[in-house]
Amino acid sequence: MQLFSTFENTTFLEMAIATLEKNEISKEHIFAVPLDNRMEDRKLFDTIHRSDGTTLIDIGMALSTAFAVIGASIGFNLEWGPIYWGLIGAASGFLVGFSIRLVTEVLVKKKRRLLKGQHSEVILIVECPDHQADLVENILFRHFALGVAKIK
Known part of the structure; x- marks a missing residue:
């Protein structure tokens, strides 16, 4: 045996x-x-064949929705109208949220992406x-x- x-x-x-x-x-x-353990850094962006379970667009989508609503509401009083200002708000909200998430993943949670726990x-x-x-x-x-x- x-x-x-x-x-x-x-x-x-x-x-x-x-x-x-x-x-x-x-x-x-x-x-x-x-065994030879992984020495290279983990990838930040996922591919279609590999995903680590974290997403970079979750905060961006939430802020995009909020900024679009605020932009459309304020757009009734502005020159371009609510549709353009809603789209501008959505784009800027997405960029702000994506930037926040990217900074937290790259700087704050860099150590978390390393292998944790016990390694055989x-x-x-x-x-x-x-x-x-x-x-x-x-x-x-x-x-x-x-x-x-x-x-x-």
Whole structure:
């Protein structure tokens, strides 16, 4: 049976390997593979094939609606009329909202776009007999494995 687990690159990984060796799992049956984590910055603009769930036009649409209503209301008293001033208000509201959202995403939330939380940095593959699978799984979880999978 093979057990696949992911770990952060910490001393707990070393302790898990040492504990496995103490429980009669030989070094030849333990294989650790380090992962290469993403080093490039995340993209700000989404494409049709990839989206991160954030949008840049939500505030722009809300302000566009509000500015269009205000522009059309004031436009009754101005020379160009309510339609032109409503369109001007909508365009300016959208630009203001888009700018606000762009500034907050680029400057304020830049750190949030980086990968957060725990990163699996090492995959540990352990080959063992079926009767030792539960023992090996418990050892891996006791040493803070992020996840474990068994394959017969």
